[in-house]
Amino acid sequence: MNSTGPHSKINLNVKYYIKIILISISAFLYFPSYSMPIMAPEDLSYMTEHMPPFTFKENGKITGFSMKLLRLVWKQMGVEPQSVWMLPWARAYIKLKNEENAVLFTISRSAHREHFFKWVCPITFGSRHVFLAKKERKIKISSLEDSKKYVIGTVIDDVVEQTLIQNGFKESELHRVSSLIQNVQKLKQNRIDLIAQSEASINGVIIEYGFDPNLYESVYLIMQVQSCFAFNPAVPDTLINKFQSALDQVRLSDEFLKMKEEFKLH
Numbered sequence: 001m002n003s004t005g006p007h008s009k010i011n012l013n014v015k016y017y018i019k020i021i022l023i024s025i026s027a028f029l030y031f032p033s034y035s036m037p038i039m040a041p042e043d044l045s046y047m048t049e050h051m052p053p054f055t056f057k058e059n060g061k062i063t064g065f066s067m068k069l070l071r072l073v074w075k076q077m078g079v080e081p082q083s084v085w086m087l088p089w090a091r092a093y094i095k096l097k098n099e100e101n102a103v104l105f106t107i108s109r110s111a112h113r114e115h116f117f118k119w120v121c122p123i124t125f126g127s128r129h130v131f132l133a134k135k136e137r138k139i140k141i142s143s144l145e146d147s148k149k150y151v152i153g154t155v156i157d158d159v160v161e162q163t164l165i166q167n168g169f170k171e172s173e174l175h176r177v178s179s180l181i182q183n184v185q186k187l188k189q190n191r192i193d194l195i196a197q198s199e200a201s202i203n204g205v206i207i208e209y210g211f212d213p214n215l216y217e218s219v220y221l222i223m224q225v226q227s228c229f230a231f232n233p234a235v236p237d238t239l240i241n242k243f244q245s246a247l248d249q250v251r252l253s254d255e256f257l258k259m260k261e262e263f264k265l266h
Contacts, residue, residue, distance in 0.1 A: 038236075039101065039235060039236055039239055040239070041074065041077060041079045041082070041239070041242075041243075042079065042080075042082060043101055044082070044101050044102070044103050044231075044235070045085070045095075045099060045101050045102050045103065046070070046082055046083065046084040046085065046103045046105075047084070047085045047086075047087055047092040047095060047096070047102065047103065047104045047105075048062065048066065048067065048084055048085070048086055048087075048092070048104070048105055048106070049086065049087060049088065049089045049092055049179075050086060050179065050180075050181075051064075051106060051180065051198075051201045051204070051205075052064060052201070052204030052205060052207075052208050053065050053200065053204045053263045053264070053265070054066040054067075054105075054106040054123070054200070054201070054204075054227070055067050055086065055105075055106065056204075056208065057086065062084050062086055064263070065123075065124075065259060065260075065262075065263040065265055066105050066106040066123050066227075067084065068259055069123060069247075069250065069256070069259065070084075070105065070229070072250045072253070072255060072256065073243065073246045073247050073250055074246075076246040076247075076249050076250050077242060077243070077246045088178045088179055089155055089156065089157065089158060089178065089179065090155075090156040090157050090178050091178075092104050093157045094157075096117065096230060096232060097116065097232070098232075099232060100232050100234035100235070101232065101234070101235065102231070102232045103229060103230070103231050103232075103235075104229070104230050105123065105228070105229045105230070106123050106124075106227045106228070106229075107159075107227065107228055107229070107230045108127060108129070108159035108198070108225045108226070108227055108228075109121060109122075109225055109226045109227070109228045109230075110159050110162065110163065110223075110225055112159075112162050112163070112166060113159065113162075113230070116233070117230040117231060117232065117233060118230070118231040118232075118233055118235055118237070118240050119228050119229070119230055119231070119240075120228060120229040120231070120240060120243045120244045120247055121226050121227075121228035121229070121244075121247075122226040122227060122228055123226075123227045123228055123229065124200075124226070124227045124265055125226060126224045126225075126226070127198055127199075127200065127224065127225055127226065127227045128198070128199040128200070128218075128221060128224055129159065129160045129163075129196070129197065129198050129199065129221075129222045129223045129224070129225070130196075130197070130198075130199045130202075130218040130219070130220060130221055130222060131147060131152070131194040131195070131196055131218070131219050131220040131222065132187070132194065132195045132197070132199070132202050132216055132217065132218050132219070133187075133193060133194050133195075133216065133217060133219045134187065134190075134215060134216060134217075135214075135215055135216060135217050136215070137193065139193065139194070139219050140219065141219050141220040142220075144164070144167050144220075144222070145168075147194065147220065148169065148173075150193035150194050151175060151191075151192045151193045151194070152164070152169075152173075152174055152175065152192065152193065152194045152195075152196055153174070153175045153176075153177065153182075153183035153186055153187065153192040153194065153195045153196065154174045154175065154176055154177075154183070154196050154197075155176070155177060155178070155179065155180055155183070155197065156176050156177065156178055158196075158197065159223075159225065160196040160197055160198075160222055160223070161174065161176065161196065163222060163223055164196060164222075175191075175192050180195075180197055180201055180202065180205050181205055181209065183195045183197070184202065184205050184206060184209065184211065187216075188211060194219070196222060198227075199218055200265070202216075229243065229247075231243075
């Protein structure tokens, strides 16, 4: 008996669509590049903040130790110089978390941040993060708990602020601002007692704005961490590895040693 009724036509249609699905799956597995977008250094969105001596503007252009280092990394990779956005820290940090092609530098690598991003390190080893005060105040601090009796200025989502909050400080107790210069000005005007921040960054801002660095002193070492380039987790590992390899090569070069001397980073 010939099976030429409606049921046989349905069976033929089902077989046809199953065949199409199987071919599609095979193509997906055999040609993964069609399903996974390839990301190149030119596709990334590079961000930084105003943080001398690492990044700052000179004659309208971004320069500084970290910016010059990134240019050497691009050169090592055979990549033309790319655009870099200078943004307030809090805004740049949010973009790093939410935008799949985002890169942020210079950023401290801490245990709290470790699993949120992918890392290329180091820009510097052992970056000191401190409480800084006016010398004339003669402030003495022996522990983080001891510092709670003072008015502390932090930068929103900065690694030091995150560390303080993890150690029992409340956001409402901290004087949170979007940029370091705001805290330096507050300290100068006696509106806060302490700044919690990278020691090199504080000193860089104090000098840049013409304040006397001899009037200030570090009164407590909060932490020491690496400073790095941080990438959104969506950036492929192959690209991260290329950046890391290029950075490793640059750090062995004479140009890198000269840069460290230029910016007095050791």
